[in-house]
Amino acid sequence: MPRPVIAAVGASRLGRTALPGRDLFSVAVDEAFEGLPAPAELVGALYAGNQSERYENQIMHGTLLAEWAGLRYVPAERVEGCAAAGALALRHAVTDVRNGEHDAVLACGVEKMTAGGTDVATASLAAAFDRAIEQRSGVTAPSQYALLARRYLHETEATERDLARIAVKNHRNAARNPRAQFGETIDVDTVLESQPVAPPLKLFDCAPVTDGAAVVLVTSAETAAELGVPAVDLAGTGAAANNIAVAERDMTHIEGARIAAERAYAEAGVTAADIDIAEVHDAFTVSEALLSEAAGFAPVGTGYQSHRPPAERDDGWTDVALSTSGGLKARGHPVGATGLLQAVEAYEQLTGVAGERPGDPPEGAPSSPETALLLNEGGVADAVTVAHVLTAAPEVGR
Amino acid sequence: MPRPVIAAVGASRLGRTALPGRDLFSVAVDEAFEGLPAPAELVGALYAGNQSERYENQIMHGTLLAEWAGLRYVPAERVEGCAAAGALALRHAVTDVRNGEHDAVLACGVEKMTAGGTDVATASLAAAFDRAIEQRSGVTAPSQYALLARRYLHETEATERDLARIAVKNHRNAARNPRAQFGETIDVDTVLESQPVAPPLKLFDCAPVTDGAAVVLVTSAETAAELGVPAVDLAGTGAAANNIAVAERDMTHIEGARIAAERAYAEAGVTAADIDIAEVHDAFTVSEALLSEAAGFAPVGTGYQSHRPPAERDDGWTDVALSTSGGLKARGHPVGATGLLQAVEAYEQLTGVAGERPGDPPEGAPSSPETALLLNEGGVADAVTVAHVLTAAPEVGR
Structure with a gap:
């Protein structure tokens, strides 16, 4: 059973920003993959945590973020459990790697909460009730x-x-x-x-209320060792x-x-x-x-x-x-x-x-x-x- | 490696209906579990396919459907890839069972598309672009x-x-x-x-445009045999x-x-x-x-x-x-x-x-x-x- 580790992380600056969600995500990906091979050379699947389609009138974040990470034809999907979406994405990365489904999985999260104003954020979060x-x-x-x-x-x-x-x-x-x-x-x-x-x-x-994106690259311990990156189990x-x-x-x-x-x-x-x-x-x-x-x-x-x-x-x-x-x-x-x-x-x-x-x-x-x-x-x-x-x-x- | 099979299925009537999504789901669960033990006695996790929060102003379908299936404290989440959400839920059920994460998983899907009228459905689907x-x-x-x-x-x-x-x-x-x-x-x-x-x-x-819900119970072949149900690999x-x-x-x-x-x-x-x-x-x-x-x-x-x-x-x-x-x-x-x-x-x-x-x-x-x-x-x-x-x-x- 492969041993899943975090091999790299990245995040955008947090707060109110003019950048759309996909660009916040790009910032996070660039940070995570600095000094590493391109995502397409490593990543077998992508999970995207996103709470609400209201902020940017956008669903399908699995497909969208995969494209913006330079991935094509990988399994990619959005997972949602309101504010737990990010950890749900991480959890799939963990189980996919430990079960040998993929050797490296990208867990992603993005939210552009200021896009619609505070009223939209308040109403959007109430949809969780x-x-x-x-x-x-x-x-x-x-x-x-x-x-x-x-x-x-x-x-x-x-x-x-x-x-x-x-x-x-x-x-x-x-x-x-x-x-x-x-x-x-x-x-x-x-x-x-x-x-x-x-x-x-x-x-x-x-x-x-915050705009931001984060990515966590989960790989097998073996791959992290080959990459020569600091790793966390x-x-x-x-x-x-x-x-x-x-x-x-x-x-x-x-x-x-x-x-x-x-x-x-x-x-x-x-x-x-x-x-x-x-x-x-x-x-x-x-x-x-x-x-x-x-x-x-x-x-x-x-x-x-x-x-x-x-x-x-x-x-x-x-x-x-x-x-x-x-x-x-x-x-x-x-x-x-x-x-x-x-x-x-x-x-x-x-x-x-x-x-x-x-x-x-x-x-x-x-x-x-x-x-x-x-x-x-x-x-x-x-x-x-x-x-x-x-x-x-x-x-x-x- | 356990062999994942479909052990039971259920679905609501399809078309325009007065029932809210959660009740359409209840109809599907009742059909699937007719003659079987209660869901809580079998099911280790739940995945819910749902496209849009607009129809019923509702996110968190993992938690919502788990509760309405009589499950508590199981891992439950919504998966979304627009109209592929249902098969994404099924796919997690397959991998969870074959990897031994759970012996039985409920893959669920629900959409109450007529709740907002045709204009809402049209706009909601365009969010996939x-x-x-x-x-x-x-x-x-x-x-x-x-x-x-x-x-x-x-x-x-x-x-x-x-x-x-x-x-x-x-x-x-x-x-x-x-x-x-x-x-x-x-x-x-x-x-x-x-x-x-x-x-x-x-x-x-x-x-x-259709209202409807469906559930597929995925179990190991061993469990399906014990239940005495017709099974499909x-x-x-x-x-x-x-x-x-x-x-x-x-x-x-x-x-x-x-x-x-x-x-x-x-x-x-x-x-x-x-x-x-x-x-x-x-x-x-x-x-x-x-x-x-x-x-x-x-x-x-x-x-x-x-x-x-x-x-x-x-x-x-x-x-x-x-x-x-x-x-x-x-x-x-x-x-x-x-x-x-x-x-x-x-x-x-x-x-x-x-x-x-x-x-x-x-x-x-x-x-x-x-x-x-x-x-x-x-x-x-x-x-x-x-x-x-x-x-x-x-x-x-x-």
């Missing part, structure tokens, strides 16, 4: 997550100030990440005094869909994410305690708290301490560093590309490339992390969750 | 296929009357298919005198994406379809001459002509003879019977479900279930077909093509 019992009530993503936040603040000792500290920490990490949408640090008052969106969530509790993958409507789920115990993470841990032969860094799906600050618990990093009710250095967290917490990239909150959240941006961050941290970033290492991050967890979600919380465990593979490649 | 060099010209699906038809009539001896005969044949087949949208036969004049849509294509050269699968814009391709030699078919033949260890029945993607009458050539059934320039009984075709043609279901043209074309409806037809023909249909066997069809080819396309012609070869497996199951 149950049409009958949610959409007809006029709910939006922030209002759905506000229900989770309200309940979380009721059930735990967490305060709005604690959630704000998660945003502060993620902006601090983003300020060190040259790919990030936001480059400036903020303080707790910035969050608490920002515009209410859906109480208790304020503007700075929410991930932004894709040691485990897991996925789980929960019911689509929030009303049909437990709002503060994200069971689908727990199950997806457990599946990835089991495949990789690790436990939550082994994870050094994690990118969790912090679409809203409360998400990072909830997912820290679902991933097994934090005892129930203490996930909001994710912003603290390990020594200052409650007993039972692991030493994991969360959202070293700045997370969805501050790195940016181009929906269909987000799952792959998580993988880009983990690749750069585990290969040491991230160590060349200016400034100090991100808050709480070990100097040489060896194991990473990625949790990418679609819909509100765990309507679908895709988990990956990545481990350093210094003996592969250069 | 290249935004820059096609959409800005205002082209529609019929106008794109009219280019192919015009060129085909120029390059070959085919006439508009020949294309009309393909529609006549497919309506005749549909009249025997209880699932079909159209139950009445037509004659050549019906086609030739019908409303011009995009010359040389007239209304009866075009597949209709999924002997080969192939896929290929061509460039997205028609202007960047050869309009009358559908190379992507040829390659996809060759890949499926190679996996199955068969050639075009072995195929007894084929469902090709006859979105327009000219498509059946072009795909008959791409599949290797017909010498170049003679594909338009697909409506003739085998003895009356030119030398070099095989004995294949095309579109025994009535095809997209007359069975109906609920976009994201079409690839699975092709599989439903092949399953019923190869297991003998179709033999219980009222009336004579479809034109040119052998009384006991053993091998079938399915060609499902997305975008104009081969922007993406997915091919499957199915073979009878009378020794499996009952």
Whole structure:
């Protein structure tokens, strides 16, 4: 059974841009293949994560991105699970390589969210909710997550100030990440005094609207060694869909994410305690708290301490560093590309490339992390969750 | 390596209906699982083919359909390649089972095309075209296929009357298919005198707008035998994406379809001459002509003879019977479900279930077909093509 690794990554700059999605994708491909043979000489299949056809009136991203990567006659398709689309693409690359279907697969994600304005983005994301019992009530993503936040603040000792500290920490990490949408640090008052969106969530509790693209080249370890590139093992993958409507789920115990993470841990032969860094799906600050618990990093009710250095967290917490990239909150959240941006961050941290970033290492991050967890979600919380465990593979490649 | 088979199929009635997509899907699931254990006792993963979020303002069909099939915490996702979405879902089911990822996978497709009216369907399908060099010209699906038809009539001896005969044949087949949208036969004049849509294509050269859903349960042969159901081998699968814009391709030699078919033949260890029945993607009458050539059934320039009984075709043609279901043209074309409806037809023909249909066997069809080819396309012609070869497996199951 071939051993799937990440052999190369690339991403566009994140934020508002004049470039259409296909050109954002070209930027990402160019970065990933710098110094490598052309994509057509390596890649056997392509998966494209994309959330919505509304932004650019475009479907068929499998075919479109394959053409723009210089590929022809390869199997290529779009996969979609709202914001989990990127990790779904990565997951197919992992299973195709480990099952010998292809020796190299390109996992791609792109979203051009600013193309239609904020109203289009809001309406487009609402299409992820149950049409009958949610959409007809006029709910939006922030209002759905506000229900989770309200309940979380009721059930735990967490305060709005604690959630704000998660945003502060993620902006601090983003300020060190040259790919990030936001480059400036903020303080707790910035969050608490920002515009209410859906109480208790304020503007700075929410991930932004972002244009961006990312690609991850997955190959067998053998091929990565031949290419002489730094490689990271894709040691485990897991996925789980929960019911689509929030009303049909437990709002503060994200069971689908727990199950997806457990599946990835089991495949990789690790436990939550082994994870050094994690990118969790912090679409809203409360998400990072909830997912820290679902991933097994934090005892129930203490996930909001994710912003603290390990020594200052409650007993039972692991030493994991969360959202070293700045997370969805501050790195940016181009929906269909987000799952792959998580993988880009983990690749750069585990290969040491991230160590060349200016400034100090991100808050709480070990100097040489060896194991990473990625949790990418679609819909509100765990309507679908895709988990990956990545481990350093210094003996592969250069 | 487990041997993937189709163990059960189901489909809704096709045509215009008051039911929303999720209820059309429920009808299909109920049919497929009649007499079987509940889906949750068998199914390890779900793939959902769906073309457009516009019809029902709904994305996340993986999660939605999993919930409506009674599944929870399984991996579930939407796959999309415009009208090839259904076969992309089937393809993942095949590879997941043969690679041991899951023992049973549910491939699903649904489209509620009448929800927004014909203008919405027309605009929605145009999103499959290249935004820059096609959409800005205002082209529609019929106008794109009219280019192919015009060129085909120029390059070959085919006439508009020949294309009309393909529609006549497919309506005749549909009249025997209880699932079909159209139950009445037509004659050549019906086609030739019908409303011009995009010359040389007239209304009866075009597949209709259809609501519908279909599901295909793929399991290992071992599990199908334990269930005691009639089974059909999924002997080969192939896929290929061509460039997205028609202007960047050869309009009358559908190379992507040829390659996809060759890949499926190679996996199955068969050639075009072995195929007894084929469902090709006859979105327009000219498509059946072009795909008959791409599949290797017909010498170049003679594909338009697909409506003739085998003895009356030119030398070099095989004995294949095309579109025994009535095809997209007359069975109906609920976009994201079409690839699975092709599989439903092949399953019923190869297991003998179709033999219980009222009336004579479809034109040119052998009384006991053993091998079938399915060609499902997305975008104009081969922007993406997915091919499957199915073979009878009378020794499996009952």
